[in-house]
Amino acid sequence: MYFNQILLNIDWPLFAEKLVLIIAVVMVSLFVAMYSTYFERKIAGFMQDRLGPNRAGPFGILQPLADGLKLFFKEEIVPTFSSKFLFILGPILAMLTAIMVSAVIPWGDKFHIFGRDVSLQIADVNIGILYIFGVVSLGVYGIMIGGWASNNKFSLLGAMRAASQIISYELALGITLIALLMVTGTLSLNHMVGQQKDQMWNIFRQPLGFLIFLICAFAETNRTPFDLPEAENELIGGYHSEYSSMKLGFYLFAEYVNMFLSGAVMATLYFGGYDIPFVNDANLVHSIGVNWVAVIEGAVFFAKILGFIFLFMWVRWTVPRFRYDQLMNLGWKILLPLALFNMLVTGALILLKQNHWHF
Amino acid sequence: MSEHVTLTEGNVEKETTTINIGPTHPATHGVFQNIVELDGETIVSAEQTVGYIHRAFEKIAEHRTPYQITTLTDRLNYCSSPINNFGWIIACERLLEIKIPKRVDYLRVIIMELARISDHLICNSIVGVDSGAFSGFLYLMQYRELIYEIYEEICGSRLTTNMGRIGGFERNFTNQAFEKLEKFIKDWPPVLEEFDNLFVRNRIFMDRTIGVGPISAERALNYGFTGPNLRAAGVDYDVRIHTPYSSYEDFDFTIPVGSTGDCYDRFLVRDQEMKQSMEIIKQAYQKVQEFKGAEAEVFHADVPDYYLPDKKDVYTKMEALIYHFKIIMGETKMPVGEIYSSVEGANGELGFYFISDGGRSPYRLHFRRPCFIYYQAYSELTKGGLLSDAIITMSSLNLIAGELDA
Numbered sequence: 051m052y053f054n055q056i057l058l059n060i061d062w063p064l065f066a067e068k069l070v071l072i073i074a075v076v077m078v079s080l081f082v083a084m085y086s087t088y089f090e091r092k093i094a095g096f097m098q099d100r101l102g103p104n105r106a107g108p109f110g111i112l113q114p115l116a117d118g119l120k121l122f123f124k125e126e127i128v129p130t131f132s133s134k135f136l137f138i139l140g141p142i143l144a145m146l147t148a149i150m151v152s153a154v155i156p157w158g159d160k161f162h163i164f165g166r167d168v169s170l171q172i173a174d175v176n177i178g179i180l181y182i183f184g185v186v187s188l189g190v191y192g193i194m195i196g197g198w199a200s201n202n203k204f205s206l207l208g209a210m211r212a213a214s215q216i217i218s219y220e221l222a223l224g225i226t227l228i229a230l231l232m233v234t235g236t237l238s239l240n241h242m243v244g245q246q247k248d249q250m251w252n253i254f255r256q257p258l259g260f261l262i263f264l265i266c267a268f269a270e271t272n273r274t275p276f277d278l279p280e281a282e283n284e285l286i287g288g289y290h291s292e293y294s295s296m297k298l299g300f301y302l303f304a305e306y307v308n309m310f311l312s313g314a315v316m317a318t319l320y321f322g323g324y325d326i327p328f329v330n331d332a333n334l335v336h337s338i339g340v341n342w343v344a345v346i347e348g349a350v351f352f353a354k355i356l357g358f359i360f361l362f363m364w365v366r367w368t369v370p371r372f373r374y375d376q377l378m379n380l381g382w383k384i385l386l387p388l389a390l391f392n393m394l395v396t397g398a399l400i401l402l403k404q405n406h407w408h409f
Numbered sequence: 410m411s412e413h414v415t416l417t418e419g420n421v422e423k424e425t426t427t428i429n430i431g432p433t434h435p436a437t438h439g440v441f442q443n444i445v446e447l448d449g450e451t452i453v454s455a456e457q458t459v460g461y462i463h464r465a466f467e468k469i470a471e472h473r474t475p476y477q478i479t480t481l482t483d484r485l486n487y488c489s490s491p492i493n494n495f496g497w498i499i500a501c502e503r504l505l506e507i508k509i510p511k512r513v514d515y516l517r518v519i520i521m522e523l524a525r526i527s528d529h530l531i532c533n534s535i536v537g538v539d540s541g542a543f544s545g546f547l548y549l550m551q552y553r554e555l556i557y558e559i560y561e562e563i564c565g566s567r568l569t570t571n572m573g574r575i576g577g578f579e580r581n582f583t584n585q586a587f588e589k590l591e592k593f594i595k596d597w598p599p600v601l602e603e604f605d606n607l608f609v610r611n612r613i614f615m616d617r618t619i620g621v622g623p624i625s626a627e628r629a630l631n632y633g634f635t636g637p638n639l640r641a642a643g644v645d646y647d648v649r650i651h652t653p654y655s656s657y658e659d660f661d662f663t664i665p666v667g668s669t670g671d672c673y674d675r676f677l678v679r680d681q682e683m684k685q686s687m688e689i690i691k692q693a694y695q696k697v698q699e700f701k702g703a704e705a706e707v708f709h710a711d712v713p714d715y716y717l718p719d720k721k722d723v724y725t726k727m728e729a730l731i732y733h734f735k736i737i738m739g740e741t742k743m744p745v746g747e748i749y750s751s752v753e754g755a756n757g758e759l760g761f762y763f764i765s766d767g768g769r770s771p772y773r774l775h776f777r778r779p780c781f782i783y784y785q786a787y788s789e790l791t792k793g794g795l796l797s798d799a800i801i802t803m804s805s806l807n808l809i810a811g812e813l814d815a
Contacts, residue, residue: 094543094544097544098543098544098547098548099547099548099551100547100551203426203428204428207428207450207796274541274542275541275613277541281541281797282435283435283436283538283539283541283800284436284796284797284800286434286435367543367544368542368544368607369541369542369611369613369614370537370540370541370542370611370613370614370617371540371541371542371613372613372616372617373616373617373795373797373798374450374795374796374797375795376613376616376617
């Protein structure tokens with residue numbers, strides 16, 4: 051009876067709409083991650099004065115497909131003395147948590163189709179940032195479990211590095227976000243974008259906060275100069291030394307998905323999300339209709355994300371990586387105090403503004 | 410050498426981790442092993458193992474003629490094979506007391522300094538790679554290609570060149586060789602400048618290398634360090650100055666010296682040496698161009714007993730055929746004697762201790778390989794540091810497995 055009622059009460063069009071959106075977002079995330087590998091290699095080639103992949107298809111654009119296919123066909127090796135269940139769980143968790151972030155990101159304002167307003171956000175939860183934070187924290191389990199289950203000392207060292215690194219940098223990240231929340235007064239990403247549309251981008255209100263967030267994002271995604279967990283010159287492959295086939299592919303892929311989504315989060319939090327710069331959206335909706343605006347917004351949002359992805363790659367091919375103790379020093383002795391200072395200043399300024407104090 | 414933690418079998422109280430860096434670890438650029446005892450990430454002790462690619466070169470050399478030994482010397486430090494090659498040839502020439510024409514000396518200087526640049530550029534960019542910055546390596550590698558093209562123009566091969574002949578070169582340098590040299594002289598300095606910009610004042614790189622793997626001048630001398638690694642510790646010893654060979658006394662250059670002997674100093678010393686080498690090459694090239702008339706065509710000394718004749722002459726001239734046969738079959742004997750001759754290899758003093766009993770091959774030939782000496786100190790250099798430090802120290806010592814194991 052009760053179950054029946056639930057079925058009756060479901061808003062089926064909404065269900066279908068969300069299902070399509072979920073599939074689309076996951077597909078897009080994977081597609082972008084796939085092509086990020088291609089761009090990474092092309093950009094590396096550009097920076098190192100060489101060509102990069104150019105064999106598979108015109109300009110090598112089929113290279114990611116070939117790579118993926120190759121990974122699928124590779125022999126799957128599970129080390130004899132590994133913990134088999136956890137060994138398989140590791141990459142799954144890494145991939146899952148990477149993709150789960152995409153659920154709360156507003157990809158655009160809304161479409162108007164079949165007389166319905168279709169929101170371009172899978173779940174407009176009012177605790178959007180906390181959700182992202184939680185899911186990202188889970189990401190370390192994928193690495194930890196994989197590194198531990200491999201029963202390899204190098205993997206374990208990599209996993210330990212990853213765990214301590216992500217935990218250390220999450221603190222600074224969290225405190226930076228608190229300062230941001232004090233400014234915006236909302237946890238919902240959609241509201242934040244709305245605010246930035248109306249007023250100004252958060253980067254101008256929280257410049258220091260953005261910088262800290264950016265550095266922490268590098269650390270959270272394990273990208274150079276924070277790629278200690280997989281430092282191939284020291285730890286061979288780090289936590290994924292023992293992985294082969296698509297399980298390895300999942301780890302590598304998860305890194306790129308993470309990069310894409312952290313770009314999306316940064317664009318949403320600090321760069322106005324899908325806000326089109328220098329344009330009044332309301333006027334634009336009048337002139338070309340809501341659907342076209344949504345398309346443009348989506349494109350602008352993607353451009354911002356791609357900008358971040360390029361930044362990630364640019365940094366990767368330029369700077370060396372930190373040493374373990376330097377990484378910890380940076381996290382605990384520089385970023386954390388800076389984040390606290392940022393919070394303090396933000397709080398003071400808000401208080402000043404509220405009380406109309408003048409000096 | 411190092412006190413290793415030893416525990417009775419079945420004891421689970423061991424708190425340190427033993428890991429093998431090498432012989433197939435990405436950071437050991439070659440085949441050698443370190444057994445490292447780690448407490449967390451800190452190195453408690455490190456024990457070096459050598460011999461994975463020991464090929465018994467010294468023993469093999471005991472029944473080979475001088476020209477057959479050139480193939481061995483080229484495979485010591487394969488990053489700068491012409492220096493090894495000429496080092497051996499110079500040792501033979503000193504034993505035979507052959508007077509080498511100036512032009513040959515200068516041409517050899519050009520090649521040896523090119524080889525030094527190619528060796529140092531690899532070492533420095535590999536330090537970059539091992540600290541996590543990959544771009545510098547591939548960027549510099551394509552300029553090593555320019556050096557290899559010069560080799561190719563001179564002798565036909567690239568990596569293990571086998572370029573020297575007792576008395577001079579196999580053939581004269583072609584115009585293309587000089588053109589390629591000019592191209593290198595023009596193209597290389599700005600690239601090195603860019604590389605410097607990427608690393609020398611890079612905060613992360615400085616943090617990673619300053620104070621890492623240091624050695625005092627005293628310890629370095631006790632171990633028998635030479636070359637850039639000794640100079641980084643503050644001792645201005647350079648074979649090119651102290652016992653000049655191949656007319657190095659004709660050139661004007663300085664020896665860069667460090668102070669702390671850490672990875673950063675070693676990096677900077679190599680960096681400056683590349684610039685000094687460039688100066689030497691320019692001077693040598695100018696001197697070579699100043700030769701006029703018949704002198705400008707000289708590329709070997711007149712020592713028919715030891716200088717392999719031109720192949721064309723071998724087919725057409727009786728005398729050349731006889732000498733060719735004698736040299737190839739080892740009929741030209743080396744005089745009785747004992748000599749230690751050394752050159753400033755890219756890695757340090759590369760010495761050849763050569764005892765001849767008057768036979769076709771050395772009675773005993775010892776290679777003084779600088780890498781082998783550096784590796785003795787590795788345990789001391791890395792102890793107490795982090796795993797990452799050990800890796801970067803290894804690459805900044807420029808350990809080359811071929812030279813290490815011989």
